[in-house]
Amino acid sequence: MSAVRPPRPRREPAHVVEARRDAALEALVATVPFAGVLGIHFDRLGDELTARLAFDEKLIGNPVLPALHGGATGAFLEITAQIGLAWTLVWARMEQGGEPAAAIGRGEFPPLPKTIDFTLDYLRSAGPRDAYARAEIRRAGRRYASVAVEAWQEERARPFLSAVGHFLMPSEA
Amino acid sequence: MTESDPRSDAARPISADPRTEARSTPLSADQVAEIGRRFMERVRWNSELGMKLESLFAGVAEMRVPFDPRFVGDPQSGVLHGGVVTALLDGCSGAAVMSHPTGAAGTSTLDLRIDYMRPAKPGADIVARAECYKATRHVAFVRSVAHDGDIDDPIATAAGAFVLERPRPAAKAAAAKPEDKA
Numbered sequence: 001m002s003a004v005r006p007p008r009p010r011r012e013p014a015h016v017v018e019a020r021r022d023a024a025l026e027a028l029v030a031t032v033p034f035a036g037v038l039g040i041h042f043d044r045l046g047d048e049l050t051a052r053l054a055f056d057e058k059l060i061g062n063p064v065l066p067a068l069h070g071g072a073t074g075a076f077l078e079i080t081a082q083i084g085l086a087w088t089l090v091w092a093r094m095e096q097g098g099e100p101a102a103a104i105g106r107g108e109f110p111p112l113p114k115t116i117d118f119t120l121d122y123l124r125s126a127g128p129r130d131a132y133a134r135a136e137i138r139r140a141g142r143r144y145a146s147v148a149v150e151a152w153q154e155e156r157a158r159p160f161l162s163a164v165g166h167f168l169m170p171s172e173a
Numbered sequence: 174m175t176e177s178d179p180r181s182d183a184a185r186p187i188s189a190d191p192r193t194e195a196r197s198t199p200l201s202a203d204q205v206a207e208i209g210r211r212f213m214e215r216v217r218w219n220s221e222l223g224m225k226l227e228s229l230f231a232g233v234a235e236m237r238v239p240f241d242p243r244f245v246g247d248p249q250s251g252v253l254h255g256g257v258v259t260a261l262l263d264g265c266s267g268a269a270v271m272s273h274p275t276g277a278a279g280t281s282t283l284d285l286r287i288d289y290m291r292p293a294k295p296g297a298d299i300v301a302r303a304e305c306y307k308a309t310r311h312v313a314f315v316r317s318v319a320h321d322g323d324i325d326d327p328i329a330t331a332a333g334a335f336v337l338e339r340p341r342p343a344a345k346a347a348a349a350k351p352e353d354k355a
Binding site for chain 1: 253
């Protein structure tokens with residue numbers, strides 16, 4: 001047992017930190033009303049996000065199959081990519097502590113990244129059930145970011161939609 | 174739906190390619206109107222977004238999403254979310270494929286690339302115009318533009334490849350006599 005240690009600043013309990021992160025994520029997603037219309041929610045494990053598109057009859061594009069509408073699932077991926085990028089900025093500010101973190105706590109988020117282009121690869125049709133998506137940030141520069149997103153339903157290894165997009169990051173405030 | 178000559182204003186090609194197949198209009202106005210009506214009625218997501226079919230000619234479709242505060246992407250600016258533009262361009266492109274004289278039985282998106290030029294004006298409707306400029310046996314190619322009033326000042330443009338489903342008997346005949354590679 002070590003006898004002498006320099007005094008450390010008291011750390012907040014983990015559950016307090018996690019609750020604050022969850023609240024910030026929820027508030028961030030709430031700034032995009034269209035995400036609510038689609039029925040998109042985000043699950044967080046550490047800093048990793050998984051988006052969830054809750055099935056609803058209104059998302060049907062092909063009533064015969066039936067299948068989800070490509071426009072709805074495309075929008076789902078675009079929001080997953082955009083929130084994924086915005087979340088990295090929010091996370092960095094919260095980790096920074098001090099005034100940047102306090103601003104996030106007050107719901108003052110940096111402007112959302114703007115889509116420059118988005119390319120959707122429709123791999124198979126999506127059935128009438130929940131869908132999930134994860135964004136992978138391939139490059140996060142000061143000005144431009146490149147993101148790959150994939151959506152799946154029952155099996156992660158069988159994605160139904162894959163996309164890549166470029167985003168313009170907000171200027172440093 | 175606006176009634177106008179397909180060869181005048183509405184058929185103005187998105188690219189100035191004179192070879193576009195969309196110029197010829199063998200389908201009657203009634204046939205085209207029926208396709209459009211069913212397309213909007215049966216596809217729940219299109220009606221959910223409040224999409225309106227503005228015009229539909231052989232291979233060319235025009236659709237509008239009226240401004241709705243629920244569809245805003247960034248409340249600070251009051252601009253519609255890019256996902257709305259994606260949904261509109263995708264839906265409008267599908268309508269263009271279905272109205273093409275080739276006579277598709279159904280369609281679905283294979284690939285869609287969207288370029289965003291600028292945000293829509295706050296509170297503005299978004300109008301999309303899509304043109305199915307080439308249909309092979311199994312694949313249809315579509316160009317589209319989204320704007321908020323002036324088609325020459327676009328919000329976004331898109332290019333897509335779509336599955337072209339043929340009516341069943343035609344598909345059998347095709348197997349015996351393949352013509353197009355795609």
